[in-house]
Each structure stands twice: as structure tokens, then as C-alpha cells.
Amino acid sequence: MNQTSHWKYFVIITSVLLSLIYTLPNFYGEAPAVQVMSIESGEKIDISILKSIETTLKDSNISIDKLLVEDIGIKVKLESLEDQLKAKKLIQDAIGDNYVVALNLLPNSPNWLTNIGALPMHLGLDLRGGVHFLMQLDMSKAKDKGIDNLLFSVRKELQKEKVPYFDSTRIDGSIQIKFKNELDRETAKDVFKSMGSGREIKVKWATKKTQSYNFVETNSANAFILNVKPNAYTNEDSQILAVKQNLETLNNRINELGVAEPVIQQQGADRIVVQLPGVQDTAKAKEIIGRTAMLEMRMVEENQTAYDAAIAGNIPPGHDLFNDRFGNPVLVKKQVVLTGERIIDAAPGTDSITGKSIVSITLDGQGANTFKQVTRENVGKRIALILIEKKITEVVTAPVIKSEIGGGRVQITGMDNAQNATDIALLLRAGSLATPMEIVEERTVGPSMGKENISRGVRSTIWGFIAIVTMMAIYYMGFGLVSVISLSVNLIFLVALLSIIQATLTLPGIAAIALTLGMAIDANVLINERIRDEIRNGNTPQASISIGYEKAWGTLLDSNMTTMIAGLALFIFGSGPIKGFAVVLVLGILTSMYSSIWVSRGIINYIYGNRRHIDKLSIGEIFKVDNN
């Protein structure tokens, strides 16, 4: 009755061996490496720089341990931390500004392990050090912006169709346009309807069309007013687009930071999570990420009376008064000519004639067209470049338009120095945000803290494990040892599983490993006590083993399911480190059931199953009550 079939042994042995292999990479540790990525996020790297990396390092006597070419970039594994820092600088100098060189760590495990996909566990930020930010997007701004965009295109269409109107503004969530007569208003409605059927977006599993409009008509003394309210899906669409653009912008900005494995993800409808492993300079990271810089180009008001009035505190309608970097007030028109979204590239440089620092900007097609038109119509006037950063609006520069500028290439003069030009170029290149964001959660862990957390977690686990092992062996003797073996196998299974699925291991996650060990032993205790019980009841040893395991199974299932429910709740409602705890808890329950039922049974059957006659089981002393 206590036979384990060959296929079961086969499954047990195979699973243990596989787990051992997949656990291995965790013991090799990690080696310093540098990672070379293209500055444009997502762009593939030019393989020709491989050669220059190799020769550069060779010339400086830095030996390359391994060179990996991957989609995201080139990884160079090195031998020491000093080499890593030296290599970073050397490579950066050699390959120029189109690439970023970041510090990274690569698993030290042998090639054959890496080739079969055996990787060490993925450590969370609390264990490896780094920064975690949760950013909240300002969706009301995104909505307004969507309506502004609509307003712009409607104006353009109305002009094209030669429909006269005399006022058009955004009012709350809608557009208001005033017409001279009824007929114009009717034509305008047709213009709206003809403006394409909109995009299709998915809202709660249903596909909805954007850009259908609600028209409300009112008449005033001298105007026929049309109020246009886009439907809810249009608003939703502009929010989706805003998140998308902010994600893209963040990707670009973070790329400039040179972080090896950043995580930039949407969370919920209006939040973005940013995780930067290994980043120590939080101030710099915050500055670049949290920067809510937006760029706008607007015309400067040249009318002196308007300017004087504004200075006197009486800003004319349709204008804004901003200061330039030297504190001089500049009166600009409200209408935005161009925004930073139209910028493809921006680079610092020097003016060939004056020798002063400049930033040259390349605009996209639409931007170039608009800019050409605007500059043609406004020769001799000034155009202001306005930077809105951290709620402070500043006119960076307001050069005079000397002639029509076509081709989308714009030079901005008026930089203080080369550093200033570089900073502004970076800001412009990294793109602008569709809507401002704010950091609403920050979790930073210094590198020393991360290492300490690992050793705290590991020490808790190891000492807990040793204590359990001792207790079990003393209390249950032979069966105790089998329990210990199955507990060790459980640990290996758990670590292997975590390594295979690359779940993020956090400090609470390590605590969960320790805790599941403590709980997993419950299965063995339950089984051993059952067997003792059966012997106490006068059953033969063989029968006791069999009944013990069978009866324990039902109890185990029920008791583990309830812990599983708790684990699932933590997974669903928890975030960050707590999710890590939940993952380990749930996996630990699964592996402990497998190891305590299958593995320990397999071993017990191997020891006792074939014996015809057993005098006594090695399960410790059993106290017997005389049945009265």
C-alpha cells in the first residue's frame, strides 16, 4: 500500500533537479557591467560601435569578460568595480552623445545557465537600492488641452471653408463660436460633422467612437452662438493620449539619465510608476522626471501702449505678462503659435558669427509649416520662447524674426553660456508633457540599505530554518528528517519558481519565504501527528503511514486554501512590496503542498514501502494511553 509508482518518482526527481538548476544562478552573484543604449528610447543600436567599444577598452587594458548584444543595447561585463567606472567614462567619450552609457549588474552565472533562461531572482528596489516614484497626471489639464486642439482644428477648417465667425473660445468643457447669421452656424455644424469620424477607442470592452458632438444653439442680441460639447469619449480619448505622451516623454527623459533597467508604466487611468534601480542622486532624478516643463512659442505684443498698460498692472485682454530670465517683463499674446510637442530635436551649439551659445531646434512637418507661415507674416516682430516649469513661467528668449524661416530649422540665441544651452536643449529634446504631473509617492532606498535588507531577510530565513530543522529532527526523529528534506526541497522549489517567473523579490517577500517555511512545516507536523495517532490506535506501521497521509490531505487542503485567500487579497489590493509578499505567500503554499504530500511521501515510501515487516517507525516516542 505504501508504494510510489515509478512515474511519480520520475516527476519528483525531475522537478527537484530542474529546481536545483534554476536555483543555481542565485548563488553566483552579480558582476559589474556597463550598458550602452541609444539616446532615443526604443531605437536599435548601431552595431558598428561594437568595434569602437572593444578597441577603446583594449587600449586602456580593461579586459572584457563578456559582450552581449541585445535589442535594448550592448552590455559589457567587466571584472571589477573600478573597471566599470573607468569603462563608463571611456566608452562615453569614444562613442559620443548619441548613446548613453549606464552602470548595470549582470548575473555571474555560467553561460549554459543563462542560455537555458536560468536567471537569478529579480530583486525589488528595497533590496537593490533605487528610486520609486508614483506620478499623478493632472487630467483636467489634459481635457482642456484636448478641447483646445479641437478648437484649433475647427478654426482652421472654418477658415478653409470660408465660414465667417467672430469669436471662438473654450468655455469649461466646451467650445463656443459666435456667428453673424443662422446660415453660417448651420454650415459650421456641417464642418464639425465632416471633420472625420474620429478615432475608435475601447471603453470598458466596448468600442466607442470619439468626436461626436452635442450642439446647443443660443442667440444673443448680436450673435448666433453655437456651443459644441464633445462627447465623454472624446475627453477620455484626450486623457488616454495624454498618458501616452507623458509616458513617451518620461521614457526619453529617463534615457538621458542613463539608468540600466528603468520601469516606466501606467498605473490606473491617470498615474505613472517610475522605478529607477541603482539611482542614488535622487535630486537629479526628481529634477529630470518631475520637471513639468512645457514649451510654448507665442508672439510678443509690439504695441507700446499695451505694454505700458500691462506694466501699470492693467494687462490687456488676450495677453500675458511674463518675466524673462533677467527679470524684464515681456508682454505676450495668449495665442500659442507652437508647443514643444512639435520639436523633433534640439542641440546646443555656437553661432558661427557671434561665437555665442545657441540651441538649434528641428521641428516636425506640421510645426515647420506653421512656423514658416508665422515667420512670413511677422517679419520684424519678436517671437517669445516660453518655458513653463514647476508652475513658473519664464520667457527664455524673445528674438526678432529677421526673415521667413522654412524647413523647420530654428536657431535660438540668447543663451547665457554653453551649459545653459545644453540644459535647454536637453529639456526641449526630451519632449514636453501633455499634461503636468506631480510625484504623489516616493520610495527611495540607498544602496547600503538595500544590501542590509538582503542580509536581514536572508539571516532571518536561515536562522528560522535551522531552528525548525533542529526541532523537527529531535521531535520526530526519522520522520522529522524526512520532513526536513521535504522542507528544503520546498525552499528550492520556491526559489526556483521565483527565479523562473522573475517575480520581484522584496524584503516583505523574503519575510514571506521565511514565514511559508514556518507554515509549510505545518503540513509535515499534521501528517506525522496523524501517523502517531494511527499507531496509538493500534494500526500497523504500514497502515498508519497510509491512513496518516490520506487523512492529512483533506485537512491540509482546507487550511491552505484559507491562507491562499488571504494571499490573493493581498495581491489584488496590495501594492509594491506588499504585492511581493503576496506572490511569495501564494507560491509558497503551492510548493509546500506539493513537497509535503508528494516528496515526503515518496521518501517515506522509499524507506518503508518495500519492507514486509516493520517493528517500529522512527517517528519519535509515542505516548500510549491504555484504552479504558
Added chain:
Amino acid sequence: MEIFRVKKDISFMKYSRLSAVLSIVIFVLSASFLSTKGLNLGIDFTGGTIMEVGYPEGVNVQDIRDTLKSINLEDSQVQNFGNETDVLIRLPIKEGQAIADLSEKVSAALRAKNSSMQIRRIESVGAQVGDELYENGALAILFVCLGIVLYLAMRFEWRFAIAAIVANMHDVVIILGFFSFFQWEFNLTVLAAVLAVLGYSVNESVVVFDRVRENFRKASMRNSKVSEIMNNAITRTMSRTIMTHLSTQTVVVSMLIFGGEILHNFALALTIGILFGIYSSIMVGCPMAMWLGTSQKNLAWKTEDKK
């Protein structure tokens, strides 16, 4: 080795009235602490900033307080923990001040004063995120309770399910009572521990109830009273109860010793949960199931399909 050398079943049920009084007293005490003192909620739930900074050569806490005062943050708390070199700074939420700027301001001021200062960790949570985490925590507890009740009602019977959840909520309230009385900080990791305790100590009730169910269908116990059946079930699972909790508690003690600041309150919550878990599953869960009227009849159909 065999710790429990019991000759006869211990008549636990005889003390059920006593334990009921005891439980009610503890419960009322915990509830009154919670209502008067409340929980010392961590920044995870209230919003705010915690900064742990390290000074390799040690530092005077008063100096740090003075520095913070100089940048108008006199409402911050500064404390040493464990040793001279590590300092914990707590800052409340400031209206109109971005949380990201606040921690940067503090570290800049501290670094200006003593350049050897190292940032060990920063946790900043905005008010809204704090509210959400609080809400999600409450939802998680609700979800776990409902899930466990449903599962046990399905596998056993509603009386057992109610008894088990009452026993466990009893534990949770006691953990919260301890945290309230001692004003230990209650944060996300402690919440995780509470939920783990909820799941874990139901195990205990399940194991006992399983025995009760088994006893009900035993021919030899057909004529026994419900209380006798329960006494027998508890006595015979006693050894397992102690061994299991001992081993889990060993691991938790190991966490208390080696786990450091972050796992400390987590391990404390687990310790209370485990210790009271033993008591409640025996002295709360079983009497409860008995008073709710558990009998052979209730479980008859459940035992049939098990065979």
C-alpha cells in the same frame, strides 16, 4: 519525544463560559483602546514623509532638530533607533509643498551641515495615496473575511464558518488593540501581517473542525455529547497545534532578531496573532460552533460525500 502525555481528553468545553468572559473582556479592552487612543497609523495611510539617514561617525539628535527648525520644519519628529549612527525623521504633510521637494529640502539642509550624511531610505506618501492605501487595506480585510466564510461554509457548514471567522476577527481585534495600546506604528507591512494571520490562524480552526467532523461520523462516538466530541478533537490535535505554532513562531522570532526596523512591527503583529490564534481557535471557535448548534445532523450530508 512527546510533549502532551494526556491520559484523558481535557474538558476544554467546561471552561468555555470562562473563556467567553475572558474573550469579551479582551475584546472590549481592545475596542476601547482603539476608540480612545486609535491606531498610530504610519505614513502609508496618513501621508507624510519618513527619512532614515545615516552618519558613519554618529550624530547628536538635537543638532538635527535644530537644522530642521532652521528650515521651518519644527513639527518633525527626530529619533535614534538602535544606535548612534542611524536617525529616523518623520515629517507630516505640508499643504502646498510637493512631497518630492520636501525630502530634497531636508537632505540638502542636513548635508550642508554634515557632509558625511547618507540617505538610507526615504518614504513619502501623498495624502490622497494614503487614503487609497487605507481604503484598499480595509477592502482587503473584508475580502479575506468573506472569502474564508464562503470557503468554510462550502467545505464544512455555515456554523463552522461563522465560528472560525469570529475566532479570527477576535485575533485581529486583539492585534489592533495591542498596536493601539502601545502606539506601535501600523503600516502596510503590519497590515500584510494581519492578513497573513487571518489566513493562517483559520488553519487552526480548520484542523480542529476537521477532527470534530471526523468524530461525528465515528461509530464509537455516536452517543457522545457535542462537548465531548469537541474536547476529544482538541485534545488530539493539541500536539500538532503546539508544534506548528512553535515552528512558525521560531521563524517569526528569527525575524524579530535579524529582520531590522522594517520587519520589526510585522513580526510583532505575527507573534500576537500566532499566540492568540491558538487560544481563539480552541476557546473561541469551538464553543462558538457548539452554541450555534453544531451537531451530527448538520454535518451528515457533508460527511457522506467525503467518503
